[in-house]
Amino acid sequence: MKKTFLKLILFALAIFIIGTFYVGLKKTEIYDTKNLIGTNLDNFTLNSLNEDLEINQELIKENQYNLINFWASWCGPCRAEHKYLMNLNRNAKNLKLIGINFKDDKKNANKFLSKFGDPYHYSAADSEGKVSINFGVYGIPESILVDNNLKIIKKFIGPLNQDEYKDIINLTK
Amino acid sequence: MKKIILIIFFLTFSHLKSDEVTKLHIEIYKNLRCLVCQGQSIADSNSEFAQTVKLVVKDKINEGKSKKEIYEFLISKYGEWIVYQPRFNRGNFLLWFLPYLILIFGAIIIYALIKKRKNNKAN
Amino acid sequence: MLSNTGITLVILTTLLSITVIYKSFVDLHIKNNLVNQKILNLVTFQTTFSILSFIVLIVAFVISDFSLVNVYENSHTKKPLFYKISGAWGSHEGSLLLWINILVIFSFLFLVFTKHNNKSYLLYTLIFQNFLILGFLIFLLINSNPFSKIYPIPIEGLGLNPILQDPALAIHPPLLYIGFVGSSIYFSAGIASLISNCRDKFFAKSIKPWVLISWSFQTLGITAGSIWAYYELGWGGFWFWDPVENASLMPWFVITALMHSVIVLEKRNSIYSWVIILCLLTFTISVTGTFLVRSGILNSVHTFANDPSRGLYILIFLSLMIFLALIVFFRYSKKEEYNFLLKSKETLILANNWFMFFFLTAVMIGTLYPIILEVLNNTKISVGPPFYSAVIFPFVIPFLIFMALGPKINWIKNKYKEFLSNFLILIAAIILNFLIYFLLGKYSIISNLIIISSIFLIIHSVKDLLTFFKNKTVSDISRIISHLGFGMLILFIGISHNFTTENDFNLKVGEKKKFSVYQINFNSIQMENEKNYKKIVGEFRLINLKSNFEEILYPEIRIYEQPETLTYEASIKTKLSSDIYLTMSNISRSDYYNIKFQKKPFMIWIWISAILIASGGFIRLIKIKTR
Numbered sequence: 001m002k003k004t005f006l007k008l009i010l011f012a013l014a015i016f017i018i019g020t021f022y023v024g025l026k027k028t029e030i031y032d033t034k035n036l037i038g039t040n041l042d043n044f045t046l047n048s049l050n051e052d053l054e055i056n057q058e059l060i061k062e063n064q065y066n067l068i069n070f071w072a073s074w075c076g077p078c079r080a081e082h083k084y085l086m087n088l089n090r091n092a093k094n095l096k097l098i099g100i101n102f103k104d105d106k107k108n109a110n111k112f113l114s115k116f117g118d119p120y121h122y123s124a125a126d127s128e129g130k131v132s133i134n135f136g137v138y139g140i141p142e143s144i145l146v147d148n149n150l151k152i153i154k155k156f157i158g159p160l161n162q163d164e165y166k167d168i169i170n171l172t173k
Numbered sequence: 174m175k176k177i178i179l180i181i182f183f184l185t186f187s188h189l190k191s192d193e194v195t196k197l198h199i200e201i202y203k204n205l206r207c208l209v210c211q212g213q214s215i216a217d218s219n220s221e222f223a224q225t226v227k228l229v230v231k232d233k234i235n236e237g238k239s240k241k242e243i244y245e246f247l248i249s250k251y252g253e254w255i256v257y258q259p260r261f262n263r264g265n266f267l268l269w270f271l272p273y274l275i276l277i278f279g280a281i282i283i284y285a286l287i288k289k290r291k292n293n294k295a296n
Numbered sequence: 297m298l299s300n301t302g303i304t305l306v307i308l309t310t311l312l313s314i315t316v317i318y319k320s321f322v323d324l325h326i327k328n329n330l331v332n333q334k335i336l337n338l339v340t341f342q343t344t345f346s347i348l349s350f351i352v353l354i355v356a357f358v359i360s361d362f363s364l365v366n367v368y369e370n371s372h373t374k375k376p377l378f379y380k381i382s383g384a385w386g387s388h389e390g391s392l393l394l395w396i397n398i399l400v401i402f403s404f405l406f407l408v409f410t411k412h413n414n415k416s417y418l419l420y421t422l423i424f425q426n427f428l429i430l431g432f433l434i435f436l437l438i439n440s441n442p443f444s445k446i447y448p449i450p451i452e453g454l455g456l457n458p459i460l461q462d463p464a465l466a467i468h469p470p471l472l473y474i475g476f477v478g479s480s481i482y483f484s485a486g487i488a489s490l491i492s493n494c495r496d497k498f499f500a501k502s503i504k505p506w507v508l509i510s511w512s513f514q515t516l517g518i519t520a521g522s523i524w525a526y527y528e529l530g531w532g533g534f535w536f537w538d539p540v541e542n543a544s545l546m547p548w549f550v551i552t553a554l555m556h557s558v559i560v561l562e563k564r565n566s567i568y569s570w571v572i573i574l575c576l577l578t579f580t581i582s583v584t585g586t587f588l589v590r591s592g593i594l595n596s597v598h599t600f601a602n603d604p605s606r607g608l609y610i611l612i613f614l615s616l617m618i619f620l621a622l623i624v625f626f627r628y629s630k631k632e633e634y635n636f637l638l639k640s641k642e643t644l645i646l647a648n649n650w651f652m653f654f655f656l657t658a659v660m661i662g663t664l665y666p667i668i669l670e671v672l673n674n675t676k677i678s679v680g681p682p683f684y685s686a687v688i689f690p691f692v693i694p695f696l697i698f699m700a701l702g703p704k705i706n707w708i709k710n711k712y713k714e715f716l717s718n719f720l721i722l723i724a725a726i727i728l729n730f731l732i733y734f735l736l737g738k739y740s741i742i743s744n745l746i747i748i749s750s751i752f753l754i755i756h757s758v759k760d761l762l763t764f765f766k767n768k769t770v771s772d773i774s775r776i777i778s779h780l781g782f783g784m785l786i787l788f789i790g791i792s793h794n795f796t797t798e799n800d801f802n803l804k805v806g807e808k809k810k811f812s813v814y815q816i817n818f819n820s821i822q823m824e825n826e827k828n829y830k831k832i833v834g835e836f837r838l839i840n841l842k843s844n845f846e847e848i849l850y851p852e853i854r855i856y857e858q859p860e861t862l863t864y865e866a867s868i869k870t871k872l873s874s875d876i877y878l879t880m881s882n883i884s885r886s887d888y889y890n891i892k893f894q895k896k897p898f899m900i901w902i903w904i905s906a907i908l909i910a911s912g913g914f915i916r917l918i919k920i921k922t923r
Binding site: 003007010011014017018020021022023024025026027034074103105 | 587591593604607608611614615618619622626664667668670671672674884885
Binding site for chain 2: 529536643673864
């Protein structure tokens with residue numbers, strides 16, 4: 001009796017652990033964004049990249065949808081996603097693009113924008129990078145889709161691609 | 174290759190100048206995972222992410238925030254994955270208590286074995 | 297050419313494994329007391345082919361034969377010869393071949409050296425060992441073949457991950473594998489013992505040397521890994537409770553428990569079932585560890601090569617092993633009578649096992665819990681050093697006391713005298729602790745207790761050592777040395793943990809930084825070219841303002857070309873009393889460098905203690921051989 005019980009427990013434990021390992025093998029996502037999705041943005045204050053202006057959450061409340069994009073002139077992948085940002089600027093009617101220039105030099109940032117085009121409706125500078133932590137940023141480029149209630153709808157880690165571009169177009173219709 | 178060696182922008186980064194790092198700073202850095210690294214803490218890493226987090230932690234300490242508040246803030250942004258010390262909560266209950274449960278269980282078994290012997294002897 | 301030779305040798309080894317299994321089954325039915333000579337010959341050939349295949353791989357690395365994918369991906373013509381050779385086991389495929397070699401060699405040695413008259417026990421051991429060998433050979437051939445070809449043949453290789461180019465790490469895998477994989481032989485022997493009903497102390501005698509060998513090498517392997525982490529990873533720590541480190545520590549706990557329990561089985565013919573459980577568990581946990589490391593299921597600093605398809609294969613293999621072990625154990629285990637006295641060696645050895653199991657479960661739960669939680673609850677958590685310190689450290693205290701008192705329980709005759717001497721030793725330990733406390737600085741209550749109990753163990757061990765040299769009657773010199781080493785290890789870890797001075801700051805060339813009693817001047821940086829990398833060397837002058845002691849340190853940033861990687865080489869000044877540890881890393885887009893300074897007391901003694909622990913095992917082995 002005691003032995004059968006022990007046997008059952010041990011077999012169940014073995015199956016449980018092996019099963020967990022099996023399911024665990026299929027999980028590959030490294031970055032976790034689900035803590036942020038559905039929550040509201042914290043208040044923030046940033047200086048505008050070029051103007052003597054303050055950029056904060058009030059600005060976001062004015063627009064139906066906002067895509068906050070973290071970028072820098074020194075970041076290679078930012079160049080790769082740049083064309084999608086330009087297209088979003090042209091094609092997504094309800095969307096305003098807010099570029100946050102991350103740990104960059106103002107001169108280089110402006111050079112980048114004049115060379116490749118400026119997709120942003122508003123440009124802010126986070127020269128020390130500290131504000132990025134408020135947005136749960138891991139590294140750049142990253143983009144966060146926010147509605148006018150400051151609710152985070154989706155977060156895109158790494159350079160935007162064609163699928164994600166379509167996704168944004170659909171979400172902001 | 175050159176891009177790594179030659180530092181292109183010689184800017185003055187005022188925030189990089191060293192402030193005092195106290196034991197509290199180091200303790201907090203060590204308990205935070207560098208999320209973009211492979212199994213390193215913020216204290217051990219020099220990645221862009223680790224540098225930024227260090228600055229933010231410094232600011233929070235200067236603002237008078239407690240250790241716990243700093244962890245809570247970072248967890249709200251990045252999830253529990255960022256702290257090395259798992260919190261006491263419902264999900265982690267077994268993590269903290271299972272080792273002790275096994276310890277007690279082991280003690281009972283050993284006790285039973287020794288007691289058995291005493292009974293045998295009495296017979 | 298080398299590729300074909302290698303594959304042929306591996307296939308021959310595979311065929312021989314199948315033949316050995318078949319012949320052994322046939323031989324089981326022949327009534328004879330000796331194992332058929334033919335089987336011994338087959339095993340000899342199998343071992344020869346297997347070793348040859350490994351030599352072929354090493355040769356391919358030495359002559360840089362890039363027609364092999366494995367050589368192309370992990371080597372480079374400019375690499376120093378030493379690292380070309382160690383590159384052979386630096387990759388997943390190569391290390392799997394090493395793994396198989398150890399399985400085969402242990403099987404051969406076990407067959408040759410075991411003086412045992414129970415033929416079916418030997419044959420069953422051989423059969424199960426060869427099933428293990430076969431399983432890994434199939435894995436190697438279908439999934440991870442180190443001899444796979446590449447066409448067209450590349451002119452140059454990609455190079456070995458530079459942080460793996462380190463002498464400690466070059467010897468780390470072979471050492472650890474002898475420990476890990478060596479435990480396979482008593483997994484097989486355990487199953488064989490159940491089936492062939494060979495359960496007496498002869499079974500204990502036959503596995504004891506292999507337990508000792510695997511334990512000693514495992515200890516050395518873990519030490520080499522820690523030394524590598526300390527010197528190469530540049531954070532100044534040597535143990536991070538990282539899942540991969542835990543994977544090497546978990547089997548160590550079980551082998552340690554087994555090493556103690558097997559004595560009880562040998563001397564008292566008791567706790568057979570428990571010894572079998574430990575035998576089966578050791579290798580199972582080793583393979584589980586390999587699964588965790590190689591499958592990429594963990595996010596870790598040490599997972600250099602991972603691939604889910606490998607993980608799936610190891611998982612299937614692991615499940616087969618676990619179920620085989622469980623089924624055989626329940627089918628063949630019998631009820632036993634136990635004979636324990638409270639104050640007997642057996643009881644204290646059980647206490648050792650009890651602690652080992654607690655440590656094992658704490659580490660295992662800490663390692664597996666995040667995986668389980670993520671699967672069940674979709675929550676990602678980290679379990680790091682604070683968890684292990686909180687759960688494990690308090691129990692190190694009673695453990696150390698047991699280690700000191702346990703071995704002497706037999707000699708308790710004069711209770712009063714014994715009590716008095718223990719009391720005096722305890723007082724001495726407390727005094728020494730407070731000496732450290734007042735000389736070096738304050739630390740927590742738990743650290744106080746750990747340091748007191750470790751000194752208690754050290755004094756006890758030194759006392760035993762003196763008795764040994766005086767009258768040579770105490771036979772367990774190996775135990776004394778290992779226990780002494782363990783006491784020292786905990787003491788020095790405790791001291792280094794509590795009295796490390798550290799600082800982290802950013803400096804430009806020419807700047808200086810003052811903190812506590814130190815001043816660091818960043819004098820200059822310089823570029824240099826080495827054979828397979830470039831380096832930026834910083835020159836730092838460290839001044840101790842109190843003692844006017846000066847030291848020049850040269851930390852490096854190394855830039856490897858194949859593959860393009862940056863590594864940070866710490867400048868370490870080792871002295872008997874302390875290590876000074878300085879790393880420098882560049883901050884992108886600025887002319888600042890991040891400097892990490894650490895002064896760690898008695899670091900070198902941690903390595904010495906660990907080596908002392910392992911040497912106890914080797915001494916016991918020599919004694920068994922000469923007896």
